[in-house]
Amino acid sequence: MNNSITQYFREEMFPHIWCPGCGNGIILGAILRAINSIGWEKDEIVMVSGIGCSSRITGYVDFNTMNTTHGRALPFATGIKMSNPNLKVIAVMGDGDCAAIGGNHFIHSARRNIDITAIIINNMIYGMTGGQYSPLTPTGKFGSTAPYGNIDQTFDISALAASAGASYVARGNIFDVNQTTRFIKKALLKKGFSVVEVISDCPISFGRINKLRTPVQMLEWIKSITVPKTTWEKLSEEEKEGKIPTGEFLDINIPEYTDKYQEICIRVQQGRREK
Amino acid sequence: MTDKNKTVKILQGNEACVEGALLAGIRFFAGYPITPASEIAEGMAIRLPELGGVFMQMEDEIASMAAVIGASLTGVKAMTASSGPGICLKQENIGFAAITEVPCVIVNAQRGGPSTGLPTKPAQGDVMQARWGTHGDHSMIALAPSDVNEILHITIKAINFSERYRTPVMLLLDEVIAHMREKVNIPTNEEVEIIDRKKPTVDKENFLPYKADQDLVPPMANFGSGYRYHVTGLIHNEKGYPTANTKEIDQFLRRLTNKIELYKKDIIIEEKFLLDDARIAVIAYGSVARAAQRTVKLAREKGIKAGLLKLVTLWPFSDDTINQLAGQVDLMLVPEMNLGQMVREVQRAAEGKCRVVSYGRVDGELINPMEILSKIEEESKYE
Numbered sequence: 001m002n003n004s005i006t007q008y009f010r011e012e013m014f015p016h017i018w019c020p021g022c023g024n025g026i027i028l029g030a031i032l033r034a035i036n037s038i039g040w041e042k043d044e045i046v047m048v049s050g051i052g053c054s055s056r057i058t059g060y061v062d063f064n065t066m067n068t069t070h071g072r073a074l075p076f077a078t079g080i081k082m083s084n085p086n087l088k089v090i091a092v093m094g095d096g097d098c099a100a101i102g103g104n105h106f107i108h109s110a111r112r113n114i115d116i117t118a119i120i121i122n123n124m125i126y127g128m129t130g131g132q133y134s135p136l137t138p139t140g141k142f143g144s145t146a147p148y149g150n151i152d153q154t155f156d157i158s159a160l161a162a163s164a165g166a167s168y169v170a171r172g173n174i175f176d177v178n179q180t181t182r183f184i185k186k187a188l189l190k191k192g193f194s195v196v197e198v199i200s201d202c203p204i205s206f207g208r209i210n211k212l213r214t215p216v217q218m219l220e221w222i223k224s225i226t227v228p229k230t231t232w233e234k235l236s237e238e239e240k241e242g243k244i245p246t247g248e249f250l251d252i253n254i255p256e257y258t259d260k261y262q263e264i265c266i267r268v269q270q271g272r273r274e275k
Numbered sequence: 276m277t278d279k280n281k282t283v284k285i286l287q288g289n290e291a292c293v294e295g296a297l298l299a300g301i302r303f304f305a306g307y308p309i310t311p312a313s314e315i316a317e318g319m320a321i322r323l324p325e326l327g328g329v330f331m332q333m334e335d336e337i338a339s340m341a342a343v344i345g346a347s348l349t350g351v352k353a354m355t356a357s358s359g360p361g362i363c364l365k366q367e368n369i370g371f372a373a374i375t376e377v378p379c380v381i382v383n384a385q386r387g388g389p390s391t392g393l394p395t396k397p398a399q400g401d402v403m404q405a406r407w408g409t410h411g412d413h414s415m416i417a418l419a420p421s422d423v424n425e426i427l428h429i430t431i432k433a434i435n436f437s438e439r440y441r442t443p444v445m446l447l448l449d450e451v452i453a454h455m456r457e458k459v460n461i462p463t464n465e466e467v468e469i470i471d472r473k474k475p476t477v478d479k480e481n482f483l484p485y486k487a488d489q490d491l492v493p494p495m496a497n498f499g500s501g502y503r504y505h506v507t508g509l510i511h512n513e514k515g516y517p518t519a520n521t522k523e524i525d526q527f528l529r530r531l532t533n534k535i536e537l538y539k540k541d542i543i544i545e546e547k548f549l550l551d552d553a554r555i556a557v558i559a560y561g562s563v564a565r566a567a568q569r570t571v572k573l574a575r576e577k578g579i580k581a582g583l584l585k586l587v588t589l590w591p592f593s594d595d596t597i598n599q600l601a602g603q604v605d606l607m608l609v610p611e612m613n614l615g616q617m618v619r620e621v622q623r624a625a626e627g628k629c630r631v632v633s634y635g636r637v638d639g640e641l642i643n644p645m646e647i648l649s650k651i652e653e654e655s656k657y658e
Contacts, residue, residue, distance in 0.1 A: 064503050075337070
């Protein structure tokens with residue numbers, strides 16, 4: 001087996017647009033290693049993205065790819081999966097993309113438990129547009145539109161996905177990339193709506209305004225704020241302040257949406273309205 | 276009935292739209308509840324599982340439009356239906372369908388607006404939105420049937436146009452014909468002409484997803500068929516990749532418009548009624564066109580030489596027919612259930628060759644034949 005992830009690249013699209021030190025490349029690598037270890041064919045994979053730095057991922061990989069509108073990756077992915085359930089559908093989103101403008105689609109995709117893997121690159125900022133605060137910017141941190149500090153509460157999108165009806169939910173970070181790769185692989189193989197949130201960095205748009213100017217400073221900060229779930233559970237409320245738990249939060253097997261729809265079709269074609 | 280193959284049914288306009296769509300091959304529908312279009316979703320919810328197709332009620336109108344485009348990319352014919360407020364929300368992804376050239380049909384059962392407006396009453400206030408609703412340069416096909424039987428047949432046309440030209444097509448109903456029940460001749464599958472999008476003929480290695488043929492339309496591969504490519508709402512080159520090359524940008528945007536505008540003779544559907552010797556032409560579309568047809572007959576009985584040009588295709592616009600007609604008649608009267616939208620197009624196309632008068636009604640009632648006749652009589656005094 002060819003273990004090189006370069007086999008999945010559209011090399012003519014390089015160099016990529018991401019800034020030095022950006023976590024997007026690390027996460028793309030993790031996704032491709034997960035795909036490679038499963039052994040899926042390029043032809044059967046559809047990768048869909050929304051808008052923002054994260055969305056450029058779809059341009060760089062040699063699958064059936066789609067760079068859609070802001071926040072809408074999941075409904076596009078839903079149309080694809082429903083009309084061809086054999087395809088392996090992956091949606092890659094940023095934090096503003098997924099949790100702000102796409103928040104409703106995210107909740108309802110989880111609620112349907114449709115067999116799509118959602119990967120959320122959470123760099124806690126709108127990077128492409130220059131560092132405006134997002135629903136995942138920590139309270140008190142700065143953004144170009146939060147020059148006096150962010151007063152908003154942050155979403156816990158992993159908890160949101162779990163409570164909305166997903167089958168698999170995990171949160172990793174770009175520091176422990178092997179763990180993140182394992183989470184992504186499990187998510188890809190899960191029949192149902194699976195979510196992997198990856199805590200990422202943005203030295204340019206988040207770091208500079210928050211005194212974390214270099215990629216190394218940002219990585220060390222991410223390492224310092226992320227805590228394994230088992231450790232997190234033992235912390236006091238005070239100790240939890242400013243920390244983010246990582247790990248697997250949900251891994252269940254429940255009926256999946258395209259399967260349920262297929263059952264309806266069979267039942268209706270047999271002339272039965274009810275079960 | 277003597278011919279066993281002919282099926283005649285009494286259908287509601289929205290039901291006729293469902294029948295036409297299924298005959299034309301629609302196998303994916305995503306929608307969101309809204310008056311006066313909900314019966315289309317309800318009909319699809321019943322019928323599509325019978326045919327192994329997909330019906331989805333999405334979380335909102337934006338998602339419905341997105342799902343339709345996603346489905347179409349896998350090679351399935353897909354449509355959605357809504358009304359004013361929902362059509363506003365769909366505009367974002369209608370633009371995406373236009374720039375990515377993904378075939379799909381959007382039904383707008385028009386109600387009064389703006390905003391929530393008059394949910395249960397008819398209007399024709401969205402005809403300009405149909406053309407220019409999403410931002411940026413693009414062309415658009417919009418069709419407006421005027422009775423229930425015509426809804427079935429024009430729905431089939433709309434789907435065929437979307438496939439032929441790889442473009443979103445807007446089907447404009449209004450609350451009157453969407454909810455009215457009338458006799459509909461349902462054709463057999465064999466009688467229905469079906470147009471499918473072109474598929475690539477080159478091998479996978481040489482496939483350029485946005486390289487157009489002579490007719491300015493690129494062949495389209497299904498996701499999952501082995502022709503892997505990139506679909507993006509950014510301006511892209513023939514490879515489908517984002518471009519900042521001014522030449523490529525210019526070529527792309529001109530092609531996007533020209534692939535429709537240069538073929539408008541094949542797209543424009545219009546009907547002429549008593550126009551040969553007419554001195555007064557009524558230009559009408561949608562449910563108003565049938566009132567106008569009656570008006571013209573009544574006018575003739577009174578010795579007024581009136582005729583009707585019924586526009587079924589609203590976009591691209593019938594410039595040539597109107598311009599020619601303007602050279603023949605003294606007056607063009609444009610009755611619309613809005614405060615004068617298409618009349619501006621008529622004025623533009625007439626180039627001052629005749630007088631063009633608007634008759635607009637926006638009180639939630641449909642326009643009846645007698646009021647158009649009164650307007651004709653009033654305007655005749657000036658001739």
